[in-house]
Amino acid sequence: MEKKKPEVDIVNEVLEACLLAYPVSSFVISLYKQYLERGSLSKKQLQGLYGKAQNIQDFPSAKLATLEARIKKMPTRFKSDIPVNKPLYEKEESTGQLIDAVLTKYPQHKAVLFLKAKYDRNEKLTTTEQADLKRFYQLAMKAK
Numbered sequence: 812m813e814k815k816k817p818e819v820d821i822v823n824e825v826l827e828a829c830l831l832a833y834p835v836s837s838f839v840i841s842l843y844k845q846y847l848e849r850g851s852l853s854k855k856q857l858q859g860l861y862g863k864a865q866n867i868q869d870f871p872s873a874k875l876a877t878l879e880a881r882i883k884k885m886p887t888r889f890k891s892d893i894p895v896n897k898p899l900y901e902k903e904e905s906t907g908q909l910i911d912a913v914l915t916k917y918p919q920h921k922a923v924l925f926l927k928a929k930y931d932r933n934e935k936l937t938t939t940e941q942a943d944l945k946r947f948y949q950l951a952m953k954a955k
Contacts, residue, residue, distance in 0.1 A: 822846060822881070825860060825861075826839070828864065829842075838859065838863070854885040857882045861882060900935050902933065906936060910944065912948060912951065912952075913947050913948050913951045914927065916951040916954070
């Protein structure tokens with residue numbers, strides 16, 4: 812039986828080369844510790860490691876290319892934009908106009924005053940209330 816060749820760990824090799832080149836760099840040391848603990852690094856961390864490895868003289872370009880390919884393979888995560896806060900209920904202008912029209916003709920109309928109070932509190936009018944309001948409007952316009 813043939814034994815499989817152990818897989819080449821390019822990230823570990825680049826980290827070790829960076830540790831030799833930058834022995835006091837806290838960034839490289841923290842990346843190395845995290846890689847040993849978790850076994851992987853995020854895309855942004857790998858990009859930082861790639862930037863450090865580029866500055867090392869006589870570093871094999873094949874290893875840099877392999878690291879770059881691994882970085883490009885990883886998905887890019889975007890933070891979504893914060894949605895704009897909209898009011899839960901938007902007043903319908905047509906409803907406000909109907910209420911005003913009826914109240915100009917009959918300012919003491921109790922049902923329409925109740926609907927106006929509800930409209931001013933940004934409460935949604937039910938379909939029956941809207942139908943009543945339209946009926947009151949039609950009756951008010953006929954009375955002219």
